[in-house]
Amino acid sequence: MxxxxxxxxxxxxxxxxxxxxxxxxxxxxxxxxxxxxxxxxxxxxxxxxxxxxxxxxxxxxxxxxxxxxxxxxxxxxxxxxxxxxxxxxxxxxxxxxxxxxxxxxxxxxxxxxxxxxxxxxxxxxxxxxxxxxxxxxxxxxxxxxxxxxxxxxxxxxxxxxxxxxxxxxxxxxxxxxxxxxxPRTTWIEDLDTLPFPARDLLPMETYFEAKVPMALHWRKVRNTPIVSSRGCPFKCPFCSSWRHWGQRFRKRSAENVLAEITHLKSRYNIQELKWQDDNLTADRNRAKAIFQGMIDRGLVMPWNTPNGIALWTLDGEMLDLMKKSGCFEITLAVESGDPETFRRFVKKPFTLDQAAKVARMARERRITTVAYFILGFPGETVRQVKSSIRFGLRMGVDYLVPFIFNPLPGSELWQECMQKGFLSDSLQYERSNNYMDPGALVSAGPDGKVSGGGDEVSYVQGMAYLQNLAKLPFRNPREFMANYSRKLLTAPWFLVDFLKVLWNTRSIIVSGIRQSSLFVKRNR
Structure with missing residues (x-):
């Protein structure tokens, strides 16, 4: 010692x-x-x-x-x-x-x-x-x-x-x-034995005042995150979370979760929930018990899943119950829309057709949809990146969020990148986890070889985001008006910040216009 x-x-x-x-x-x-x-x-x-x-x-x-x-x-x-x-x-x-x-x-x-x-x-x-x-x-x-x-x-x-x-x-x-x-060998087997998080030691009113919640979308100012489970049974090579939580899925009982929601409502007047679970609905019966319990106990309030949701568990029955309990938005972590990249890097039990179907069913129920994609996996070509984005745009989700691949410590791909010398020991980790910044990009050369570049992938990312955003007022005018009017009313400086973003990404926009190949077109 x-x-x-x-x-x-x-x-x-x-x-x-x-x-x-x-x-x-x-x-x-x-x-x-x-x-x-x-x-x-x-x-x-x-x-x-x-x-x-x-x-x-x-x-x-x-x-x-x-x-x-x-x-x-x-x-x-x-x-x-x-x-x-x-x-x-x-x-x-x-x-x-x-x-x-x-x-x-x-x-x-x-x-x-x-x-x-x-x-x-x-x-x-x-x-x-x-x-x-x-x-x-x-x-x-x-x-x-x-x-x-x-x-x-x-x-x-x-x-x-x-x-x-x-x-x-x-x-x-x-x-x-x-x-x-x-190494850790013991884990908390019964999550119901854990006390509720000590929110009383945090400046709760400051979070409501800031109005910048997880994933930035909200309906009620008094919102807070809640966690009902830990871990994931799947082993996607780009992710480290499943290793961090013991390589398996553990969950709290529906009764314990409902007790916390009751506590949040009575103690802090919470009016919206942000589920931080990676796999909220992985246990379908438990998820249904939570949602039905919210309905039966007068706990219905807006909620969304900014970390994602177990897409493969969603069907019409589940989505109807989610909607009744207050769900206004789901995040679909599709990761890649290119079939070859999807097979290699996404180890979750769903297909791309299933992802598109779930997005369609959610739209039919007026549940806002967000889709996460990762661009520039090691060895992925620009052609595959564009293929992935084409699929994402065809899904017709309200918010397409394309992230640039960053190697997360502990993930299989991080280990592979380290072993192959793609990352140096002096990697600046303060620039990692910044998925809009290509600074840590290690892949996506036009020949499929790993490189330190990524400008073209960055262009595709920017153009895809802007193209999808430009369609939102026509695809879902209700969501567009609700989201942006809310931001303007509660944070008038939002418009200034948005214009700054456009100015800072002007090179992406101009390059995308000049390079017609970067415009993402529907497959014929």
């Missing part, structure tokens, strides 16, 4: 750090369910506080690169809050790779300027898959791997009992011989 004896821990501050985000996109201001869940799990054994640096400083943006801005409280403001709370332990969440730069800076400054003996812990997807790099670059004592509740609790218990860190499951730390990584 780097420090002995172990410091007793009585006060814990869990921190959601600032983010490095693309300038042309609004950074989402969303209650961080990760640290809220951790706080609820350990609050009966220690005093705990939460600091959401993004929410409390969402108006503060500092340029760190041409396309990237740091969003959130300044380091000085954060350090002042740490000093004021006087914790024995600080936990730095690192769900996204574009938070890692802030984790590095804050861990060093807390050690140097606040308390050299502070116990500093980090966790989340990024450090879970890069524990050695995290411990070498950030001044943290521990990395909690995967699901965080058990690991954090055991670290606190060990510090207070004088036990052995080496005996904790799912943790990485420094030793005299280097870094020891103990």
């Amino acid at each position: 780097s420090r002995t004896p172990l410091r007793p821990v009585q006060r814990v501050l869990l921190l959601f750090p600032p983010m490095h985000d693309v300038k042309i996109i609004d950074t989402m201001v969303v209650p961080p369910m990760g640290i809220a869940s951790l706080a609820a799990y350990v609050r009966d054994m220690v005093d705990v506080a939460l600091l959401d640096c993004v929410a409390e400083g969402y108006r503060q943006k500092v340029s760190v690169a041409r396309h990237i801005a740091r969003v959130g409280l300044s380091d000085d403001e954060i350090l002042a809050r740490v000093r004021a709370y006087r914790p024995d332990m600080v936990g730095l969440s690192c769900i996204f790779s574009n938070q890692f730069a802030c984790v590095k800076d804050l861990s060093r400054k807390i050690r140097e300027k606040v308390d050299p003996d502070m116990v500093i812990v980090t966790g989340g997807t990024h450090p879970s898959f890069l524990p050695e790099q995290t411990l070498s670059e950030a001044d943290v004592d521990y990395v909690v791997l995967g699901e965080g509740e058990l690991g954090l609790k055991q670290i606190i218990e060990t510090h207070n009992s004088g036990g052995r860190i080496e005996d904790i499951d799912g943790v990485a730390f420094r030793t005299e011989n280097g870094v020891q990584v103990t």
